[in-house]
Ligand SMILES: [Zn+2]
């Protein structure tokens with residue numbers, strides 16, 4: 247264990263075959279520097295009053311870089327990123343009473359936390375105001391007029407602020423800084439939209455005579471500079487040397503025991519989590535345990551309480567999204583003071599909310615991105631030696647990490663990907679921009695040439711001597727939701743309350759919210775009572791059953807246009823545009839406990855077609871030698887497709903539900919056996935292209951996944967997929983491994 251030599255209270259818990267890997271982050275001294283000479287005296291005094299006498303080196307670096315241009319700070323959790331972007335802003339606001347700043351947060355809670363800490367800092371001239379959907383109308387005018395620092399979210403900026411820029415003229419004219427915190431959250435569909443919202447903001451600021459600097463902060467990712475450029479349309483300096491002090495941290499990768507090696511079935515991760523949570527709590531160690539759903543969090547809490555005496559059990563609590571800020575702060579206080587010993591939570595806590603310094607953090611199931619996992623682990627051991635645990639689920643990526651810990655702990659390949667130029671995303675913003683002010687050639691500098699190129703294709707835009715103008719009635723921004731690539735998404739409505747829970751993109755609605763589907767929203771389960779195709783509405787009710795559903799669907803793809811074709815790994819690899827046609831024909835009810843099939847139900851739904859981007863390859867005959875017979879050929883390709891899809895999220899930050907695939911022994915367009923992996927969002931958001939760019943590493947990881955899985959003939963941890971439209975029929979693990987091995991060896 248790297249430099250971690252002390253005997254910790256948890257040592258006797260971390261024993262047995264379940265311990266897949268033990269590692270340590272050594273303690274680290276802070277690297278500090280004095281305040282910059284030119285820092286405004288009022289800011290310096292405010293910091294000194296808060297007990298801050300010097301800066302971490304990366305904070306000073308960010309301050310200096312912000313004088314010359316845009317900056318993205320990508321240091322670790324709890325490394326003082328906030329002060330890094332606050333410094334240049336506070337400095338500017340304190341020095342010039344006209345200067346203004348805009349802060350963007352992905353959630354209202356985070357904006358509230360930031361507003362509170364800015365107020366505590368008490369720098370003269372800094373008047374922070376929150377402007378979001380909860381801001382009472384009568385306060386809005388006052389905030390626009392007198393706040394020097396406005397905190398909001400991308401949705402409000404998109405539909406509330408930019409279209410009403412006439413009310414914000416002074417603010418925009420004086421806008422010096424735009425802060426984008428938690429920037430890694432802006433990826434995929436959401437990020438592609440936010441990138442356009444930020445371009446519209448730059449354009450309007452320019453119209454009012456301002457060129458604001460962008461200050462971004464992100465979790466550690468592989469492509470921070472690229473993300474900043476993709477989001478803002480401008481270059482940014484990357485500040486990444488983390489100079490904050492750190493306590494030592496022990497890291498344990500924990501794999502529930504294999505119950506049936508042949509079938510690849512493991513003991514429940516929830517059970518293991520409750521065992522560790524109970525063990526840590528009974529040693530007086532304050533522990534937070536993150537689960538993926540509310541149901542799992544509640545079960546872990548209950549199982550852990552059952553293992554403890556009544557006194558200790560009373561010091562455990564579940565923690566949910568939906569608590570009021572007061573309830574939240576009460577739990578946080580009890581935790582920090584040691585009154586509470588264990589909290590189980592969904593990942594609602596993950597984004598930045600400060601709950602102080604705990605002894606241990608347990609993540610139950612890989613949360614989907616290394617950045618999220620690091621944020622969860624960051625709860626433990628800030629000031630003294632902490633313990634961070636990942637308990638693996640049976641998912642392929644979880645099991646891959648158990649066998650290849652360095653892929654999780656040492657490599658940094660995960661990149662935040664977005665594509666603002668996807669016409670399905672871009673068109674709504676071109677319309678919104680034209681509504682805000684006529685769009686002409688001079689806007690290429692901010693909106694990009696791609697926006698001008700789309701203008702003739704956007705309905706309701708009219709070309710006039712002033713440029714492209716909006717000829718429709720109401721503001722188009724309201725018709726462009728930021729979390730979907732189709733303006734015509736299905737609304738998911740709670741039958742009891744009538745509340746809209748979320749949106750389901752029309753191309754995915756039939757497989758996710760068909761009648762009888764179990765739908766997961768913010769960690770809660772719902773059962774779909776009715777899918778109204780005409781009204782594009784799914785009516786759901788809370789659901790407490792112990793089964794989930796898997797849609798059975800028939801998929802075909804047609805190649806529309808190859809955009810990049812290269813000889814890679816001994817075969818022809820393509821990236822391009824495809825159209826995908828899917829028809830959901832039924833679904834299975836499966837038991838949560840063991841995945842067994844409880845029932846199969848037929849559905850009568852129309853086919854849907856959408857355009858997207860795909861990466862595809864046609865194996866060479868010698869790479870398929872010995873696999874040519876049917877159904878072995880199809881089963882080998884199908885298994886290769888599934889395992890590739892399982893590992894792509896390691897390279898492109900996304901969910902496996904964001905990716906689709908198709909494998910066929912004979913594709914009409916290629917005339918040969920072909921494997922497709924496509925972006926599940928209409929138009930594509932860059933995920934498939936990332937796979938194309940990183941094909942060699944991606945395939946090499948997939949070979950290791952298949953070769954290392956202890957199962958005999960394929961299992962949920964390698965070739966089976968929870969979203970397979972063929973319900974995991976026709977999968978040959980050995981055939982897939984043979985093919986991918988031959989590709990990796992460049993055969
Ligand atoms: Zn397996």
Ligand SMILES: [Zn+2]
Pocket residue numbers: 884888967969970971972973974
């Ligand atoms: Zn499949």
